[in-house]
Amino acid sequence: xxRYSVTELIRQGLRGHTGWERAWRKVEQPKDxxxxxxxxxxxxxxxxxxxxxxxxxxxxxxxxxxxWIGGGNSGRNTSIIRSNYLFDESxxxxxxxxxxxxxxxxxxxFNIMMSHRGVLNLAHDEGEMRQLKRRVEANRLNGVDxxxxxxxxxxxxxxxxxISGDVRYPVLGGTLQRSGxxxxxxxxxxxxxxxxxxxxxxxxxxxxxxxxxxxNGQVTGVETSRGxxxxxxxxxxxxxxxxxxAQMVDVQLPIxxxxxxxxxxxPIKPIIDCVVMSNAVHVxxxxxxxxxLVIGAGIDAQLxxxxxGNLDIIEHQMAxxxxxxxxxSRLRMMRQWGGIVDxxxxxxxxxxxxxxxxxxxxxxxxxxxxxxxxxxxHVYADLIARDEPNAIAAPFTMDRFVxxxxxxxxxxxxxxx
Amino acid sequence: MFVxxxxxxxxxxxxxxxxxxxxxxxxxxxxxEMNDQDWxxxxxxxxxxxxxxxxxxxxxAGCRKFFNMLRNTAxxxxxxxxxxxxxxPEVEADLPATPSGEASIGSGNDAVKIMRDDEVVSR
Numbered sequence: 400x401x402r403y404s405v406t407e408l409i410r411q412g413l414r415g416h417t418g419w420e421r422a423w424r425k426v427e428q429p430k431d432x433x434x435x436x437x438x439x440x441x442x443x444x445x446x447x448x449x450x451x452x453x454x455x456x457x458x459x460x461x462x463x464x465x466x467w468i469g470g471g472n473s474g475r476n477t478s479i480i481r482s483n484y485l486f487d488e489s490x491x492x493x494x495x496x497x498x499x500x501x502x503x504x505x506x507x508x509f510n511i512m513m514s515h516r517g518v519l520n521l522a523h524d525e526g527e528m529r530q531l532k533r534r535v536e537a538n539r540l541n542g543v544d545x546x547x548x549x550x551x552x553x554x555x556x557x558x559x560x561x562i563s564g565d566v567r568y569p570v571l572g573g574t575l576q577r578s579g580x581x582x583x584x585x586x587x588x589x590x591x592x593x594x595x596x597x598x599x600x601x602x603x604x605x606x607x608x609x610x611x612x613x614x615n616g617q618v619t620g621v622e623t624s625r626g627x628x629x630x631x632x633x634x635x636x637x638x639x640x641x642x643x644x645a646q647m648v649d650v651q652l653p654i655x656x657x658x659x660x661x662x663x664x665x666p667i668k669p670i671i672d673c674v675v676m677s678n679a680v681h682v683x684x685x686x687x688x689x690x691x692l693v694i695g696a697g698i699d700a701q702l703x704x705x706x707x708g709n710l711d712i713i714e715h716q717m718a719x720x721x722x723x724x725x726x727x728s729r730l731r732m733m734r735q736w737g738g739i740v741d742x743x744x745x746x747x748x749x750x751x752x753x754x755x756x757x758x759x760x761x762x763x764x765x766x767x768x769x770x771x772x773x774x775x776x777h778v779y780a781d782l783i784a785r786d787e788p789n790a791i792a793a794p795f796t797m798d799r800f801v802x803x804x805x806x807x808x809x810x811x812x813x814x815x816x
Numbered sequence: 817m818f819v820x821x822x823x824x825x826x827x828x829x830x831x832x833x834x835x836x837x838x839x840x841x842x843x844x845x846x847x848x849e850m851n852d853q854d855w856x857x858x859x860x861x862x863x864x865x866x867x868x869x870x871x872x873x874x875x876x877a878g879c880r881k882f883f884n885m886l887r888n889t890a891x892x893x894x895x896x897x898x899x900x901x902x903x904x905p906e907v908e909a910d911l912p913a914t915p916s917g918e919a920s921i922g923s924g925n926d927a928v929k930i931m932r933d934d935e936v937v938s939r
Binding site for chain 1: 817818830831834837852856857859861862863864865866869871877881887889890891893906914915916917925
């Protein structure tokens with residue numbers, strides 16, 4: 400892997416940019432067998448492959464992706480990065496991810512455009528204020544940076560917010576995680592793909608897994624649209640299709656898959672330099688480096704795999720956006736899209752072994768998977784390599800639905816599920 | 817937007833309805849004797865089918881009654897609406913050919929571009 404650098408940029412520029420190498424190897428034909436196969440070539444799947452190769456020496460592995468890498472939820476999220484979840488278990492997981500995010504661009508030698516611009520979670524009534532202040536204290540106890548700002552301080556941090564008391568749900572204050580922010584989701588996918596491929600991981604695109612083969616309760620391989628591949632370890636990282644893959648081996652999950660929509664406005668000059676999220680006034684918003692406002696909110700109510708939601712959700716988001724930022728009323732919205740999010744009953748992910756030996760599931764991240772990408776991949780690789788979850792992953796196995804030890808983070812997405 | 821044919825009120829816009837999840841899950845009558853695993857299955861485990869799915873809706877802004885629906889979750893096509901207590905009717909649906917695949921039309925997943933055999937592709 401030729402390192403990207405300013406020197407390389409100049410050298411290649413002098414050659415008319417004709418000498419750049421492919422970022423990841425093209426796999427003409429998958430091997431007959433691998434030591435492990437990861438189903439799903441998004442951020443989580445590729446991060447898992449990278450850490451399996453780099454930290455566990457498992458390089459004879461493959462990532463199998465039915466479309467193109469990063470074409471699923473990794474390519475559709477609003478790329479918000481934060482770790483200000485309430486419970487100890489969640490704080491550990493998301494903060495592990497945030498700490499990895501901080502150095503990831505350097506580690507992968509790929510500009511992931513990580514911008515720690517700060518994430519505001521707003522409060523609009525006294526009950527919410529109490530909840531968010533509680534979360535600030537819980538965060539601090541868990542080593543997550545968090546501050547409480549009153550309404551004036553919120554406006555000082557984000558001047559275009561409307562903190563007038565004349566609106567239906569006035570801004571009373573908010574929490575700020577300064578180390579939170581956004582990054583470029585495509586770049587993260589490509590960065591992990593390039594690094595993993597360089598370590599020997601085969602990235603196999605346009606190949607759909609149609610069945611999982613087992614013998615005596617142990618996985619033996621996958622059937623794909625390009626033939627059968629033998630392997631003793633299969634790890635599902637298929638946001639949106641976690642249930643369909645698990646059902647290939649009769650593994651039952653508590654997941655329901657819903658559309659999640661997002662949209663961008665026309666590009667405008669820099670106007671908002673942080674991430675603003677509101678639960679009661681149901682919207683979150685940031686501005687991309689291209690100048691578009693990147694806007695999201697909650698899921699569509701019905702279960703669907705169409706990656707297409709309904710207009711009333713968008714209408715509600717826009718109403719909320721106008722409430723917080725009246726000046727955006729003139730903006731044209733440019734592009735809208737959807738993904739499929741796997742929602743868990745407690746809004747926390749599932750990272751688990753299963754009753755089928757060698758079959759692992761990492762899914763159920765719902766609306767909050769992107770921020771966890773490096774942390775998820777890291778702990779999932781550990782689970783796959785050692786066949787035991789580490790301390791960070793252990794609270795998120797399937798056991799919790801039987802024992803009742805749910806990690807109930809419905810409030811943490813800062814928007815109602 | 818869906819147009820949903822409420823069995824009691826007729827065709828109304830989806831925004832009048834609320835979603836109530838998977839249909840035909842009977843509440844157990846022996847809850848005191850059930851073990852934790854079976855109880856967890858009843859409370860949490862769902863089929864989450866990609867394809868023909870029996871689900872419940874209720875008419876929140878109208879008659880406020882529950883009813884069942886057969887919808888193809890791979891295309892959002894509504895195939896049948898039937899009352900609580902009735903069995904799902906037989907319907908013809910355009911289903912995905914593979915578990916994670918797309919139906920031939922109407923999935924909205926143009927961007928998940930599975931290259932077909934007749935398309936020029938460098939795999």
